[in-house]
Amino acid sequence: MITGSIAGIGAGLAAIGAGIGIGQIGGKAMEGMARQPEAASKIQTAMLIAAAFVEAVALFGVVVAFLGTK
């Protein structure tokens, strides 16, 4: 018998979402950098900002899950 909070599942779902999002961002950025290496630094900055936005949503999920376990 497994005991525990269902909040863990929520955190996991949030992580799946962020994984897909950041994977897309990273993949496309990589593609862009391969096509135009001279724009690499600009792409990298934009990629990090976009990744931060995606990650924030996942972290909201984790924080809510964390509060939910109490």
Next chain:
Amino acid sequence: MDLSHIFNSKKIVSIAFSAVFLACTIFTSVAQEPVKVEEPHVSRSEMNAPHEEKEEDISATILHHIADSHEWHFWGEGDHSVSIPLPVILWSDNGLVTFLSNKHGHNDHGTEIFEEDGQKLINYHGKFYYPNAAKNAEGAYVELDENSVPTNAKPLDISITKNVVSLFISIIVLLVVFISIAKAYRKREGKAPKGLQSVLEPIILFVRDDIAKPQLGYRYAAFMPYLLTVFFFVWLNNLMGLIPFFPGGANLTGNISVTMMLALCTFVLTTVNGNKNYWGHVFKPHVPWWLYPLMIPVEIIGLFTKPIALMIRLFANITAGHILILSLISLIFILKSVLVAGIAVPFVIFISVIELVVGFIQAFIFTILSALFIGMAVEEHAEH
């Protein structure tokens, strides 16, 4: 290829010596992380040896490690612990109450009432409350709600806690470093940088050229002081949080009040510097008039979600990193086998190295998003 000249070189001894020395320093500095973190757990599990080590115990220990406290703990448990006591300053019903935390810090189960400056208080799990008249079932003078949080009233706690001391340390470091650099720039104007100046100049230029200029355009100079301060403050504290022993280990940027204050600074700067365009965007968005009842509330909420997202992002990233490292170490105690350490400790070192990168990236992201939000507020022409 002939490599014999390398081995014949007279410098070989000194090179070998410095290589070994460097390897040792790197190894010890990396190894300190898991070893130091481990210590409280070791003694804890020894103490609890007759009992079952419960999973709740471990999560409580982890939460204890990332939380703020009234003393700076070094090692040991209970009466054998070594720590620096920090001053407790409380604003109670009877005015200001001050004492050192080791005076009344030993009994933190709320079973003992003490009196200080004419005010009766109890210490319950590191927090100070007014005692109840009667004891509860566990002998403590507190009343717990369903989440086992005391419902007692408590005095306003304005103590110098571990996080506050860590804040002071980082402020002193930043002031000493940057005042000396600023002096050097004034004295050596037009000349090549020297010493500490040349270490930090690339990072300062990175903040200026890669963060401030692209987001703020020609107005960047006015906001450089804030962006540099925020960048180096967050970065230094992220790194200090990763040091497991004295000057670090306080998890300052993993404290939501600290990140809230930082986000509030950005919010105030954005709001104060917001121009006609920015407020026009909020109260008169470029949509058909019948959408206004929907768009204006959304835009107003948007003003607040930006700093709140900044706050949560930094807090959650740093806290998650610390919890991850501590959980991996705790695996040894959950699975009750030393063999697990063979996997857990290298993995902890790996995660610690990743955390070094995360510490930088989070400082960068906090700064660049601050610059972005300020840039949106001071932008003159909305592009439509």
